[in-house]
Amino acid sequence: MSRKRMSFYFAASLSALYLAAPAFAQEWPAKPMRVVIPFAAGSVSEAIFRVMSPPVEARLGQRFVVESKPGADGHIGVGEVIRAAADGHTLLLAPTANFAVTPHLFKNLGFDPLTALDPISLLADAPLLAVIGANVPPRNLKELVEYVRASPGKYNYGSPGSGSPAHLAGAAFAQMTGNAMVYIPYKGTVPMISAMLSGDVLAAFPTLTGIIGQLKAGKLRAVAVLSRQRMAEVPDVPTSAESGFPQFTGSNWWVLAAPHGTHPRIIERLYGEFKTSLGDQEIRKRVADLGHNTIGLSPAETATFLKAESARYKSIVEIGKITAQ
Template sequence: MIRHIATLATAALLASTAAFADFPDKPIRLIVPFAPGGVTDTSGRVVAEALSKRLGQPIVVENKAGASGNIGTQGVVNAAPDGYTLVLGFDGTLVINPHVFANFPFDSLKDLAPVGKIGDAVLIIVAHPSFPAKTLKDLIEYSKKQPGGVPYGTSGVGGTPHIAGELLNLQTGSKLNHIPYKGGGAAMTDALGGQIPLVYTAVAGASTHVKAGRLVPIAVSSRVRVPAMPDVPTFIESGVPDFEASSWVGILAPAKTPRAIIDKLNKELNAVLASPELAEKLATLGITATPGTPEQFAAQMKMDLEKYGKVVKAANIKAE
């Protein structure tokens, strides 16, 4: 009896493996839960193009924006777990939104299966040239002395730059006051015009202005310095131990997607991320390619959910 059961189990496993051997045999949809044209959207498209060549099937990018990424992502949560519908996962949606939205529509850890992380987008604090503090240490001390603190602009409430600014306040006692904008471009425009002294944003959005001398770089919040700005120190180097707050993007599938499919997608994703050509394309967007396993991606999601949850609670951040 036991031998018969074992034989059946082996046969089922072989049949399952054979069923996925031809995956994919039709086009794959990659849902980008944001509007076209941003860094997140562009990163998804360059990866999709390279990945489609490896898989031998088109990867069709579809933009489904709304609710800070919640709507498009939920659509993938509800899709068939067959590997043919994937989502471009963004840290703001997956590990920050669960804490800032009163009725978050899904469980980021249970309802999605990580395929792999694409990369990290480093964040930076930049200041208008007229701002008196030129280093992070000076900024922290200066903010403590201002009766109303010092305003800093970001792309909006609950975004990674907003959370990173509040994390800095919690760890150092600095008094940075968040000014949300409807997009990073609007915040950058006001910083360039001197209407606001500071902007916390992605390196890619600030590098041109920094190089032209229109903005002064204070520090990057990655663990190591950014090749595009090798002279700009990290928060850690500037005296804030273990401070790291980068935005990230990756690919996920619906929960219960067969492991054989996840493994194949991960293998091919890592192969394209290891390509110098693709790495260079991502670098121009301010993203550092980070090949890895689904387990590593899942572990980061879990860690960031816990870390940012504490910040959201302490700062009482709620979605607009």
């Protein structure tokens, strides 16, 4: 082929790509976008998304249809999105457990969420707290560690479900005390709190939403927020870093993702629209009222975050020899 003809084909190819770019942008979204949440309807994640999404819908010219797909610890909903067409019309909104915990508890998932999904943004998170009964002697996190270490095997910790961030935070705390605690799983936050109030459980590591009433009533006491910043709702509770345990952190976060192979322009457009939405002060306040912080990490930042969190939870699972229950 002559050099002149090669130049012609090269120029034609560039022109085709250039002309295709605007057409692509106009074609998406061509219909309402499904957002699969791997939990029962009415979850806090659904409430958060419904707060954030209306401005995004207005700018995209299409609405989001939230579909709850509970079952099998979220695997059903996650798997459905992974198998969906990578055309930007099916998305996943899933938490810590589905991205960073259950892949280390279930060896036969059939997929790796970090490679089978393309992250759009870490939208929000809710820090965990170290909580004990009001009548338990320790007044801070350091005293609680010493209290447990002094009586190996005597005390326990609970969680609202195995494989949850609260469970793994409890496991990490138990490891800090020399594995001196017994784990008791519950089916939800309510029965776990009841066990704490009756004195059957020493400690738990929930998010603020499910325990704020008991904290305000003085029935439970938070000895630390497992983050690097204090929470506005409980400003007198120190962080784990302030208490001398900077590595002891944990939160329940929510990531928006798409099937792997979704066009980068779609990913970036969605990220940009949600980032703009999260900059709205009223939306930030309404998300805070649901016990969460707005985040808005970029796709690349979210991917890096997911890898780090997955590695951290893998270590906790392996050291504690934690298995699916």
